[in-house]
Amino acid sequence: METKITVIGAGAWGTTLASLAKANGHQVRLWSRQSSATLADVSADADIIVSAVSMKGVRPVVEQLRFLQRKEVIFVTATKGLDPSTTCTPSQIWQAAFPANSVVVLAGPNLSKEIQAGLPAATVVGSKDLTAAKLVQILFNSTRFRVYTNDDPLGVELGGTLKNVMAIAAGTCDGLQLGTNAKAALVTRGLAEIIRIGNHWGAKTDTFYGLSGLGDLLATCNSPLSRNYQVGYGLAIGKNLTEILTHLEGTAEGVNTSQVLVQLANEQGIYIPISAQVDRLLKGEVTPQAAVNSLMLRDVKPETDLSL
Ligand SMILES: NC(=O)C1=CN([C@@H]2O[C@H](COP(=O)(O)OP(=O)(O)OC[C@H]3O[C@@H](n4cnc5c(N)ncnc54)[C@H](O)[C@@H]3O)[C@@H](O)[C@H]2O)C=CC1
Numbered sequence: 349m350e351t352k353i354t355v356i357g358a359g360a361w362g363t364t365l366a367s368l369a370k371a372n373g374h375q376v377r378l379w380s381r382q383s384s385a386t387l388a389d390v391s392a393d394a395d396i397i398v399s400a401v402s403m404k405g406v407r408p409v410v411e412q413l414r415f416l417q418r419k420e421v422i423f424v425t426a427t428k429g430l431d432p433s434t435t436c437t438p439s440q441i442w443q444a445a446f447p448a449n450s451v452v453v454l455a456g457p458n459l460s461k462e463i464q465a466g467l468p469a470a471t472v473v474g475s476k477d478l479t480a481a482k483l484v485q486i487l488f489n490s491t492r493f494r495v496y497t498n499d500d501p502l503g504v505e506l507g508g509t510l511k512n513v514m515a516i517a518a519g520t521c522d523g524l525q526l527g528t529n530a531k532a533a534l535v536t537r538g539l540a541e542i543i544r545i546g547n548h549w550g551a552k553t554d555t556f557y558g559l560s561g562l563g564d565l566l567a568t569c570n571s572p573l574s575r576n577y578q579v580g581y582g583l584a585i586g587k588n589l590t591e592i593l594t595h596l597e598g599t600a601e602g603v604n605t606s607q608v609l610v611q612l613a614n615e616q617g618i619y620i621p622i623s624a625q626v627d628r629l630l631k632g633e634v635t636p637q638a639a640v641n642s643l644m645l646r647d648v649k650p651e652t653d654l655s656l
């Protein structure tokens with residue numbers, strides 16, 4: 349059955365998601381701020397509205413859609429970030445604006461350039477409404493894009509969001525040429541940190557061992573295609589953040605996320621040693637090597653106590 353899908357955001361990810369849905373035979377409209385049509389025009393009769401804007405675009409886009417009163421419309425959010433003013437996740441913003449509608453989070457190891465090149469990938473659609481998640485699963489699933497469902501949307505969303513901070517750390521690790529052991533330690537302890545934060549905020553541990561957590565962490569911490577990885581790599585080889593962001597192709601959400609995360613974690617007493625060093629590095633308060641030294645010089649502790 350042909351479904352009417354409106355994709356908001358014609359950046360790297362929005363364009364890719366639109367082409368995946370189109371290839372499955374659906375009627376897809378891709379909207380950006382540059383479009384001549386209004387968002388109201390392209391959303392008026394949509395069955396599904398997919399938001400793939402960067403974090404800074406979520407609130408403005410939600411505001412433009414406030415007129416929409418159809419409760420059967422399913423919102424799919426693919427943004428990976430935290431709102432600086434409220435610290436909300438994108439799905440929390442969508443759900444608060446449309447309390448009667450189903451909201452589905454889409455996240456996974458999905459470097460858009462690989463998907464655009466036709467390489468196989470898998471992702472997760474998470475929602476409290478599993479019927480909606482299953483519908484979105486069918487819309488996007490194909491022989492080159494395998495889609496799983498999950499009933500923990502917050503965990504799916506936080507996996508994708510928090511790994512961006514770790515990808516900056518991983519890029520720094522590679523830029524400093526610290527070796528494979530150091531990288532494995534960083535990614536493994538990074539996952540422990542993500543689980544500690546996620547559990548504190550009510551997400552399930554198991555979700556972080558899935559595609560949107562460990563999967564996306566592995567993809568972005570190991571690929572020069574990741575913009576967040578590129579930020580960390582650039583800092584490690586002596587570039588400054590402004591210079592890196594000026595030349596970056598697209599958005600590195602981890603830069604904003606680390607700031608919001610550190611503020612929240614400090615308020616709530618969550619221990620986030622790696623993210624805190626990433627934040628200090630981005631603010632120019634510490635050199636890449638000093639950040640590594642700080643992590644290595646911490647008090648010793650047991651491995652499996654996630655509260656530490
Ligand atoms: N590129 C990728 O491989 C993937 C990206 N994501 C996530 O998807 C989101 C978008 O990423 P990309 O497409 O790569 O970024 P991008 O920088 O290529 O595109 C961002 C899009 O957001 C739009 N936007 C920003 N502010 C806006 C506003 N106020 N009103 C309307 N539109 C606005 C821009 O016009 C642009 O179309 C990010 O949160 C990213 O973490 C998720 C999975 C994969």
Ligand SMILES: O=C(CO)COP(=O)(O)O
Pocket residue numbers: 428456457458459460512515564567568573574575576577599600601
């Ligand atoms: O989230 C992504 C892949 O899943 C894209 O990563 P970057 O935003 O770091 O490029």
